[in-house]
Amino acid sequence: MTELNVQADKMDVFLKGVWKENPVFVMLLGMCPVLAVTNSVINALVMGIATTFVLILSNLLVSSLRKLIPKQVRIATYILIIATFVTVADYAIKAVSLEVHKSLGAFISLIVVNCIILGRAEAFASKNSIGRSVLDGLGMGSGFTFAVLCLGIVREVLGNGTFAGFSLFGPDFQPLIIMILPGGAFFVLGAYLMFFNWLKERKKINEKIAEPDMAMAD
Amino acid sequence: MSDIENQIVEEESVSSGKMLLSMGSIGLIAGILIVFTFQFTLPYINANEAAYLEKSIFDVLPGAVTKKVFTINDQKNIIPVTDEEATSFKIYACYSANDSLIGVAIEARDQGFQDVIRLIYGYSPEQQEIIGMKVLQSTETPGLGDKIEKDPEFIANFDNLNVTLTDDKKSLKVPISLVKGQKSNDSQISAITGATISSRAVTKMIAKSAELNIPVIAKNINVLKHSAPQEN
Numbered sequence: 001m002t003e004l005n006v007q008a009d010k011m012d013v014f015l016k017g018v019w020k021e022n023p024v025f026v027m028l029l030g031m032c033p034v035l036a037v038t039n040s041v042i043n044a045l046v047m048g049i050a051t052t053f054v055l056i057l058s059n060l061l062v063s064s065l066r067k068l069i070p071k072q073v074r075i076a077t078y079i080l081i082i083a084t085f086v087t088v089a090d091y092a093i094k095a096v097s098l099e100v101h102k103s104l105g106a107f108i109s110l111i112v113v114n115c116i117i118l119g120r121a122e123a124f125a126s127k128n129s130i131g132r133s134v135l136d137g138l139g140m141g142s143g144f145t146f147a148v149l150c151l152g153i154v155r156e157v158l159g160n161g162t163f164a165g166f167s168l169f170g171p172d173f174q175p176l177i178i179m180i181l182p183g184g185a186f187f188v189l190g191a192y193l194m195f196f197n198w199l200k201e202r203k204k205i206n207e208k209i210a211e212p213d214m215a216m217a218d
Numbered sequence: 219m220s221d222i223e224n225q226i227v228e229e230e231s232v233s234s235g236k237m238l239l240s241m242g243s244i245g246l247i248a249g250i251l252i253v254f255t256f257q258f259t260l261p262y263i264n265a266n267e268a269a270y271l272e273k274s275i276f277d278v279l280p281g282a283v284t285k286k287v288f289t290i291n292d293q294k295n296i297i298p299v300t301d302e303e304a305t306s307f308k309i310y311a312c313y314s315a316n317d318s319l320i321g322v323a324i325e326a327r328d329q330g331f332q333d334v335i336r337l338i339y340g341y342s343p344e345q346q347e348i349i350g351m352k353v354l355q356s357t358e359t360p361g362l363g364d365k366i367e368k369d370p371e372f373i374a375n376f377d378n379l380n381v382t383l384t385d386d387k388k389s390l391k392v393p394i395s396l397v398k399g400q401k402s403n404d405s406q407i408s409a410i411t412g413a414t415i416s417s418r419a420v421t422k423m424i425a426k427s428a429e430l431n432i433p434v435i436a437k438n439i440n441v442l443k444h445s446a447p448q449e450n
Binding site: 065067068070071072073076077081082083085087088091092094095096097100102105108121177181 | 232236240241244246247248251252255257259262263265267270355357359363396
């Protein structure tokens with residue numbers, strides 16, 4: 001590969017996680033934290049950062065040990081690696097802010113069983129170089145953070161009338177409490193999925209128009 | 219997915235020793251990392267927790283500037299705590315700038331709607347009232363049950379909650395109770411609409427704790443009054 005191609009490839013690995021293969025909106029992975037902790041912007045942001053941190057470091061370690069780990073025990077070792085970094089993240093959040101840790105509750109520990117992380121370790125980091133794996137972790141993590149923030153902003157603004165704790169509409173605002181409750185998470189997620197599927201469909205149609213011969217062949 | 223390289227499936231034989239060794243060494247790395255992080259963050263976490271408790275104690279007893287830790291022993295006597303780590307039940311006597319007793323902060327805990335709720339409330343022996351309440355730990359439903367810590371109207375219930383003792387100082391004259399809607403006396407707490415179970419849990423634990431501890435505090439009031447911490 002030429003220098004330029006390598007650059008393009010790296011960019012592609014990163015962007016794929018953010019947009020084309022967004023773990024939440026496209027691959028529909030890690031739904032448990034997406035639905036549970038997106039009731040406020042701060043919670044969503046901290047969850048996104050913690051997940052990104054675990055993704056990058058577990059991808060890094062899995063990728064650097066990929067030639068040493070026998071296939072038969074790989075899942076067990078991946079889980080061990082992931083659980084370690086989740087515990088580290090858990091302590092770090094507790095040390096930085098007790099309030100945030102309290103509001104995230106059990107969901108920090110549940111990052112261990114977030115299928116995005118084990119999925120990336122198994123599908124990507126165990127087969128790719130360290131650099132590419134770290135980029136993949138960063139991309140997927142950013143994509144996840146972007147997605148939970150999308151949900152968190154809508155839910156907090158509509159459900160509580162605030163953005164990251166700051167009141168937006170004044171005291172007369174009548175919040176839509178459903179948005180803060182689990183049901184609201186499903187509504188907002190559904191609306192986003194509709195939007196992203198619509199984008200995908202539109203792109204397909206545009207491509208067909210651009211290549212009329214192919215459309216004829218169909 | 220496009221990025222998965224095609225692999226030639228071949229059954230390679232791996233010795234049990236290698237499997238054990240790789241799992242064992244990863245376990246060792248994991249252990250070292252966790253223990254290191256734990257040791258490194260422990261002082262910060264402890265400081266955060268202590269600061270939060272301290273802030274809460276002074277929040278529920280407005281005007282307090284110093285505090286002293288006590289416990290209640292089996293003979294219903296109040297004794298100062300020497301080893302805070304080893305004592306499970308603690309009450310905090312708080313004093314104003316001129317060393318007069320403002321009140322006592324008491325911690326209570328009980329099962330809520332989802333998990334244990336821990337809270338602290340301030341009792342003023344002089345006014346015979348509970349003058350403040352703060353939730354220390356709860357995982358109640360966001361938006362509903364968590365109003366026990368956020369709803370100003372509900373928290374205002376505890377700004378002057380009457381806990382006057384009977385003449386023999388053995389129990390409360392009027393037990394603390396929960397009502398839906400309008401309060402008819404000042405020993406009642408009005409429930410949050412939509413969070414009855416969480417409101418009931420808070421009421422229950424405060425009622426129980428007050429019934430148990432306030433008579434003991436009244437009995438030992440002189441011990442508390444005359445043990446203001448000496449400022450250095």
